[in-house]
Amino acid sequence: MSTRPGFLTLVLALAMAAGCASVAHKASTYTRTATTIVEVTSNVPSDVWMANQKIGTTPVSFPFSYEEEVERQVKTATYWETNPGIAAAVTVLSLGVYLPFSAIPVEAQSEFRPTGTYVKNKLVLRLTSESYESLDHSVDLKGEPRVEVNLTLKKAGAQ
Amino acid sequence: MLKSWCQNACLLVVAHVLVGCGATQFVAKMPDSLAVKPGDTIELLPIENATGKTLEVPADKIFDEYMAKLLQERKLLAAPAQPSSLVFKAKLVEYEPGNAFGRWLLPGVGTTVCTVHAELLDKKTGALAGRMEARQTVSFGGAYSIGADEYICKRAADDLIAEIDKRLGKKEPPQ
Numbered sequence: 001m002s003t004r005p006g007f008l009t010l011v012l013a014l015a016m017a018a019g020c021a022s023v024a025h026k027a028s029t030y031t032r033t034a035t036t037i038v039e040v041t042s043n044v045p046s047d048v049w050m051a052n053q054k055i056g057t058t059p060v061s062f063p064f065s066y067e068e069e070v071e072r073q074v075k076t077a078t079y080w081e082t083n084p085g086i087a088a089a090v091t092v093l094s095l096g097v098y099l100p101f102s103a104i105p106v107e108a109q110s111e112f113r114p115t116g117t118y119v120k121n122k123l124v125l126r127l128t129s130e131s132y133e134s135l136d137h138s139v140d141l142k143g144e145p146r147v148e149v150n151l152t153l154k155k156a157g158a159q
Numbered sequence: 160m161l162k163s164w165c166q167n168a169c170l171l172v173v174a175h176v177l178v179g180c181g182a183t184q185f186v187a188k189m190p191d192s193l194a195v196k197p198g199d200t201i202e203l204l205p206i207e208n209a210t211g212k213t214l215e216v217p218a219d220k221i222f223d224e225y226m227a228k229l230l231q232e233r234k235l236l237a238a239p240a241q242p243s244s245l246v247f248k249a250k251l252v253e254y255e256p257g258n259a260f261g262r263w264l265l266p267g268v269g270t271t272v273c274t275v276h277a278e279l280l281d282k283k284t285g286a287l288a289g290r291m292e293a294r295q296t297v298s299f300g301g302a303y304s305i306g307a308d309e310y311i312c313k314r315a316a317d318d319l320i321a322e323i324d325k326r327l328g329k330k331e332p333p334q
Binding site: 027029030032035063070072078079083087090101102106110112 | 180181182209210211212248250252253255265266267268270272274276280281285287290292294296299
């Protein structure tokens with residue numbers, strides 16, 4: 001009976017240690033593909049160019065793909081957090097012997113979070129139309145599913 | 160009563176020594192409209208190691224070979240230079256070889272982990288058609304969990320192909 005408070009103290013100490021140890025830290029980063037549908041419209045029918053390639057004539061819509069950065073964060077967790085069913089079964093069948101050890105954060109848990117940083121996400125367009133001045137336009141895309149670009153071309157020679 | 164408890168405890172001990180088990184996590188973000196039609200083929204790009212570490216076990220090669228086999232079995236793998244409709248692009252984002260002795264000692268110690276982030280891209284436009292993420296772990300067990308470092312990424316590949324299977328022969332919704 002006298003060992004009971006000592007045992008509980010041990011369990012509590014280990015549980016507190018588990019809490020302290022489970023601070024997430026950055027492990028690695030990787031990029032994943034993001035695609036935005038770009039809809040281009042203009043005041044006059046114009047040819048739309050991207051990287052010296054003709055996309056089509058306005059109004060036109062096309063997918064633009066770039067990269068989104070994702071960060072992997074790792075924290076250590078107790079087996080109760082990762083596999084509560086097995087932890088409970090082992091505790092019961094070991095008559096509680098496993099319980100103090102189960103509070104040790106031993107298993108790595110990963111979380112994947114987009115950082116909000118995008119790579120190669122600058123869309124540069126050139127619109128050309130006969131007897132109108134060509135127009136360059138750039139947009140920074142940030143994971144939007146769809147973006148509308150409405151442009152106005154000026155008549156050649158107009159002030 | 161005590162006898163049956165002892166039997167259960169013995170069973171658990173034997174199971175703990177022999178088997179290996181862990182958890183499965185799978186997330187897919189695929190539009191309902193994504194369908195793999197009969198005759199469609201998928202170009203398989205080699206998996207990229209994005210763990211930030213050098214792999215002790217060639218988990219990337221094991222994944223590539225197994226994924227190619229799974230696609231081949233379904234007649235979905237595009238041969239080199241053959242036109243394809245989709246591109247399968249994967250990244251190994253987490254890999255831990257773990258160790259069976261650690262798992263035997265205490266559940267969670269020496270956990271084997273494999274997480275693969277995979278994307279299906281439209282071959283013609285390069286647009287993202289869908290993405291999925293499979294995470295497999297072996298965190299509990301003993302002798303029979305030896306070798307988990309080699310088969311863990313195959314389990315992740317099984318999860319990914321199961322999602323592609325759901326799209327096989329699916330009719331596209333009317334426009």
